[in-house]
Amino acid sequence: MITYEYYCxxxxxxxxxxxxxxxxxxxxxxxxxxxxxxxxxTPKTTPVERLISGGLLFKGETSSKKSQLPMADPGCGRSNCCRH
Incomplete structure (x- = not known):
């Protein structure tokens, strides 16, 4: 699951x-x-908007094991994480 921020x-x-x-x-x-x-x-029908952010992924079996994906190496030329 991913953690998102919403703004009212x-x-x-x-x-x-x-x-x-x-x-x-x-x-x-x-x-x-x-x-x-x-x-x-605040009325329950009040609109909210999801904010643009990197978000956090939950890894493992419990929510206490939050971890951000590592950033891609700028020299590798890949758009996603290559983990080298």
Whole structure:
């Protein structure tokens, strides 16, 4: 699973949540439910937007084993990580 950041313009809050790449959260209610946080005073139908970021991949069996993919070697010419 990947960790994404979502921003709510109405309340000015940014929330991190993990979900599959195929999922996309559209509202504050969906975001709060997925993150396990209370709605507070923001209506559940309030739109949220996913922020553009590198994201974190969860590797291993527990969420405590977060790890970012290593950066590609700039001299190798590959667009993805070649791990050499």
């Amino acid at each position: 313009e109405t309340n000015g809050k940014t929330v991190e949540v993990s979900h599959r790449m195929s999922e996309s959260l559209k509202t504050w209610g969906e975001l709060c439910q997925k993150a396990g946080i209370p709605l507070e005073e």
